[in-house]
Amino acid sequence: MPAQNPVELLHAEYAELHRQPASTLTPDQRRSLVFFGSELASRGGVHIPATVPRDVAGWIRNLFALEAFVRCEGRLPRENRRLPDGVISANERQRANSVRSQRRAFVAGRLCAYQMRRLLCVPGLSFQPLERAWRANFTAYALFTASHGDAPKLRSTHATERALARWAAKARLAYRANTLSPERVRTLNGLDFWTWGAPRRRD
Known part of the structure; x- marks a missing residue:
């Protein structure tokens, strides 16, 4: 049996957490399960169900877009403003802005545990x-x-x-x-x- 990748391991952990009674969970765990369940329901980001909260849907959409960029380019999006105009595409700038936003959210303590751990599954990503x-x-x-x-x-x-x-x-x-x-x-x-x-x- 092939080894599970970091995302699969994280999903397995939260699937186990999902089976626990809601009354035994912390507020962060309950919030994390919203992101976990919404991500599973939005496989690939092609269609995100209307039942997914808007802020969660936006976060998942950006996560999938970032992972697609990293798979295609083999690196994180660049933020170097000293590069000549046109070197960094609009898509790359958008992805870089998304990463910057998540780093700010991390510093401000606005990310739940699932968001933090799921983002760290993206190759090369660091909050600091x-x-x-x-x-x-x-x-x-x-x-x-x-x-x-x-x-x-x-x-x-x-x-x-x-x-x-x-x-x-x-x-x-x-x-x-x-x-x-x-x-x-x-x-x-x-x-x-x-x-x-x-x-x-x-x-």
């Missing part, structure tokens, strides 16, 4: 992409120092090493400008071969 990128760079920096016994250099002939060195330089600039969070300061202080290159501030 900048934090995710920072963590990825931090991990790569730590792996580099562990394997090379030294910090990456800006003058290296290797592009990956130069990129890590630039990331570190930006972190130091943010530190000196007092815009680097205390949590990141502590995290970076735990790295081997890490220096700030300037007198440290007091936390």
Whole structure:
């Protein structure tokens, strides 16, 4: 039997939850089941039943459109406004706006558990992409120092090493400008071969 994909696993979990008495469920679980049941009734987004609440129907329609875009393009929609006009299609801009809206809703605490978990089933999607990128760079920096016994250099002939060195330089600039969070300061202080290159501030 083939392994279930993330969406199938999520649906199986909520199918089990659906069998529980409504009186035993939390408000978030009941709200989540509305989205779960509505999605199942709207397979593929070709036809969403009229009984589905308007806000839920709009969310499902955008979810299916985003998944279709990712399947076709192999990536999330771009938001780069510096690209020349016409490079990003109207459909891609619409999908990018939808992703941005969901990230704002996540930060504001407006998404139920099912919405959050269902969106994270979309390949590559993150609610905090900048934090995710920072963590990825931090991990790569730590792996580099562990394997090379030294910090990456800006003058290296290797592009990956130069990129890590630039990331570190930006972190130091943010530190000196007092815009680097205390949590990141502590995290970076735990790295081997890490220096700030300037007198440290007091936390």
